[in-house]
Amino acid sequence: MRLTKALYAGAFALALLSTASAQSLTIATVNNGDMIRMQKLTSDFTKANPGIKLNWVTLEENVLRQKVTTDIATKAGQYDIITIGTYEVPIWAKKGWLVPLDNLGADYDVNDLLPAIRSGLSYNNKLYAAPFYGESSMVMYRTDLMKKAGLTMPKSPTWAFIAKAAAKMNDPKNGVYGICLRGKAGWGENMAFLTTLANSYGARWFNMKWKPLFDGPEWKNAINYYVNLMKADGPPGASANGFNANLTLFNAGKCGMWIDATVAAGFVTDPKKSKVADKVGFALAPNAGLGKNANWLWSWALGIPAASKHVAAAEKFIAWATSKHYTELVASKEGWARVPPGTRTSLYKNPAYLKAAPFAQMTLDSIDSADPSMNGTVKKKPYIGVQFAAIPEFEGLGDTVGQYFSGALAGKMTVDAALKQAQDYTTRVMTKAGYIK
């Protein structure tokens, strides 16, 4: 009897000791090169913080978004750190689902964060997620084909120039297509590109009374331009092409131009992965002469759910993963070209980085020129976000409207029919959700 009591007491003491000495942080993250690199380098953090153990849940971004949304909405508290983007942060911060990041440490230098990225991850001027990397979109083009076509890419091209260059570079007999663009349906796929294209044509998703605007001339001009351009000079089956498919085509030398995420610059200039690594030039995303370039703004960032029981330890980790020290750690282990881009001003003043990443300045210019605020479009809009509207309904809206536009590209319906369906569907959803009175 005495022995049993002693055993119970010992077990209880051990349990208490282990609780006091080690905290487990569960981190949900997306599967991309930068995040995987971070996982490999975490010994630097755990050595300095032996009381913190890290558990990783790595998933494809759509699966991760579904899981994290379920977790945070039900306050399950399964994760201590979540990887979220500029779409989720303002919505979730407003609902009180995220912890404001007020205690990242004295040496964190929050003012060094790029203003556009910081603004996209803040709500009521408080930072709710720290940027791990940031991106915009830009034109990547084949310098050799451009030269052969007798053209010179301006730093800030117009859509008219892009159409002209695509027509001249298009050579399907030799397996080269003038331009590769996203066609695969999804709010983060074709709609990311098409919304920015439409923005540059003066379009918006909604007017100030939340009425959808797909029945206006701006959307019609933008989608007609896109469908005509891709039908004339795009690759076959483009309505199924997302980022990866276009990256594969571009790296194989099959695209004259590609307009997509700035993060792709590192892939297309990597000689191990790209056949055309030494023949790639960069330019700002195009415009239609209305003063707005068609570039988006996105950042994968680390936030803490309000239901987390290890907020202090989670803040410590986030401060480490998004610090200047981490950038230097990556540079020392894998070189400056591999550091996560698009988060800190100081990185773009670092000569070693500028030398290692020839696309650095164009990435910075693209990020700087993106404006997610309500004044970011030609006419004022009622929502935050460049390639999305930061409202909970947008994910479903973007996916469905993306299917209509992908259908128009595939020739399953006319552009007019796609726009009408988009208008009707969006009006129905916004009315049901109470935006339209």
Add this chain to the structure above:
Amino acid sequence: MARKATTSRRLVMTFVAYTFALILFFPILWMVITSFKSEADAIALPPKFLFFHWTLANYIDVQARNNYWRFAFNSVALSFGSTVLGLIVGIPAAYAFAFAPTKNTKQILLWMLSTKMMPAVGVLVPIYLLLLQFHLLDTFTGLILILFLSNLPIMIWMLYTYFKEIPHEILEASRMDGASRWKEIVYVLSPMAVPGIASTVLLNIILSWNETFWSLNVTNIHAAPLTAFIASYSSPEGLFWAKLSAASTLAVAPIVLLGWFSQRQLVRGLTFGAVK
């Protein structure tokens, strides 16, 4: 003459069967080949079939990033656990439906099957909340319960089909000899239905092994099976096809081998009673 025609017909049929088999098997073959390529070769256009630099680097990377054996152990525990639980409930239920039918038996059987027609995502939030309330998120118990309940209708239907083929007289004879209901099921019915039970077990293991929706949504660290392991290599922004193929090959290998060795039982189980 007739014999010659039969031989040529057989040759044609064999050729057609092999062609279909190759078409069906090709994606798996391509996945295995891709798992031995570098990432650059994996996306090369035109695709490289056999003449490339073969490498084991993807398998080494995959094992370095995740502990494959932990995920594999979880898959085994979950699929076998849910199958055992399914047998414990399924055999008595199928027995009752087969040997003591009522006027509502058919309707109940159809109703059970109809639960499979509901999309899983429709009940995600209520089930997630239930698991949360009972502290069963990311636990073996929670996921085994879900897998057991979602496969139970199929198990009962398969066992019911088998039990129906067993003559009632044999069970009556055992009853005459004084066997209780329990002894009747364990010592008379079950040994006679071993082929049927075996194919039900095999199918249930395969279904549980391949189940993705719940495995991804209600597990994180402790109970995550191989389906979650594969999902961690998928990415819409970045090319990791060779690593994804290596992870997929490792994940499907055990169940493909199991299916290969037990294909006769499986085919018999799935086609039993189909042609009379």
